[in-house]
Amino acid sequence: xxxxxxxxxxxxxxxxxxxxxxxxxxxxxxxxxxxxxxxxxxxxxxxxxxxxxxxxxxxxxxxxxxxxxxxxxxxxxxxxxxxxxxxxxxxxxxxxxxxxxxxxxxxxxxxxxxxxxxxxxxxxxxxxxxxxxxxxxxxxxxxxxxxxxxxxxxxxxxxxxxxxxxxxxxxxxxxxxxxx
Amino acid sequence: xxxxxxxxxxxxxxxxxxxxxxxxxxxxxxxxxxxxxxxxxxxxxxxxxxxxxxxxxxxxxxxxxxxxxxxxxxxxxxxxxxxxxxxxxxxxxxxxxxxxxxxxxxxxxxxxxxxxxxxxxxxxxxxxxxxx
Numbered sequence: 001x002x003x004x005x006x007x008x009x010x011x012x013x014x015x016x017x018x019x020x021x022x023x024x025x026x027x028x029x030x031x032x033x034x035x036x037x038x039x040x041x042x043x044x045x046x047x048x049x050x051x052x053x054x055x056x057x058x059x060x061x062x063x064x065x066x067x068x069x070x071x072x073x074x075x076x077x078x079x080x081x082x083x084x085x086x087x088x089x090x091x092x093x094x095x096x097x098x099x100x101x102x103x104x105x106x107x108x109x110x111x112x113x114x115x116x117x118x119x120x121x122x123x124x125x126x127x128x129x130x131x132x133x134x135x136x137x138x139x140x141x142x143x144x145x146x147x148x149x150x151x152x153x154x155x156x157x158x159x160x161x162x163x164x165x166x167x168x169x170x171x172x173x174x175x176x177x178x179x180x
Numbered sequence: 181x182x183x184x185x186x187x188x189x190x191x192x193x194x195x196x197x198x199x200x201x202x203x204x205x206x207x208x209x210x211x212x213x214x215x216x217x218x219x220x221x222x223x224x225x226x227x228x229x230x231x232x233x234x235x236x237x238x239x240x241x242x243x244x245x246x247x248x249x250x251x252x253x254x255x256x257x258x259x260x261x262x263x264x265x266x267x268x269x270x271x272x273x274x275x276x277x278x279x280x281x282x283x284x285x286x287x288x289x290x291x292x293x294x295x296x297x298x299x300x301x302x303x304x305x306x307x308x309x310x311x312x
Contacts, residue, residue, distance in 0.1 A: 006211045006214070007200040007203055010203070010211055011200050011203075024207070027211065028214035031214055031215055032217065032218045035222045036221055039222045112195075113202070115195055116195045119192055119195045119199075120199055138189040138190065138193050139193045162189070166189050166192075167185070169188075180188045180192065
């Protein structure tokens with residue numbers, strides 16, 4: 001089960017924390033917690049439990065980060081705002097490493113990779129709750145009730161977050177010339 | 181949640197799948213390591229649980245001694261206790277022999293002839309004098 005979700009889990013963590021090492025730590029923590037605490041649970045419950053643990057691990061990361069370095073975080077955020085805001089791509093490092101594969105492929109492949117990059121960038125810019133709801137509901141294919149359980153909110157909130165997320169993503173991508 | 185939103189969402193997730201498939205090998209390796217560590221934790225917990233269960237049921241020799249020490253330590257402790265008991269018994273026997281030796285020496289070295297102790301008159305004198 002973990003093998004099937006680990007890449008998506010890593011991506012989810014990356015969209016949220018924008019740091020590869022931190023994202024890997026989060027996924028590892030989530031895996032360990034799942035196996036330590038829930039290995040006796042039925043297999044059908046594990047995906048939802050894993051997502052819940054993963055989301056909590058992401059939230060814990062932010063809590064720790066806030067407590068540990070409030071000033072550093074504040075200065076860092078200000079620093080990013082001073083940069084060319086629209087050009088800032090938190091996934092630049094990750095994507096630049098995949099460029100070697102893409103350049104070896106045909107032009108269509110490169111175009112598709114560019115689209116992926118833009119979509120990931122747009123996702124990173126979504127409000128955290130909208131991004132969580134979208135990824136859990138559509139990417140992890142949890143149903144509304146499971147998504148609500150994983151997020152710790154009502155089913156109505158899940159629907160609202162998902163709807164807003166899809167609209168926001170479509171608008172952001174349309175602004176960059178991508179129509180879905 | 182209407183159909184159009186759902187359609188857009190599924191198009192987007194198809195691109196996300198591609199992004200996830202294109203992770204660099206180092207990241208994939210670290211994820212595999214993390215998964216292996218997590219699964220190893222399960223196996224260790226299961227092994228420990230099995231050993232505990234077997235120890236509780238008395239089904240494992242190593243499990244029986246596992247909580248308080250190895251069988252060799254238990255054997256050494258038992259042998260030490262046995263040796264101490266045997267030593268004490270030997271020491272007591274030697275002490276008793278020495279007491280008899282001292283008594284004999286005293287009787288032989290005293291001024292009173294040894295035959296006097298066997299004399300019937302002496303026994304009577306003891307009985308009347310010390311009233312025993």
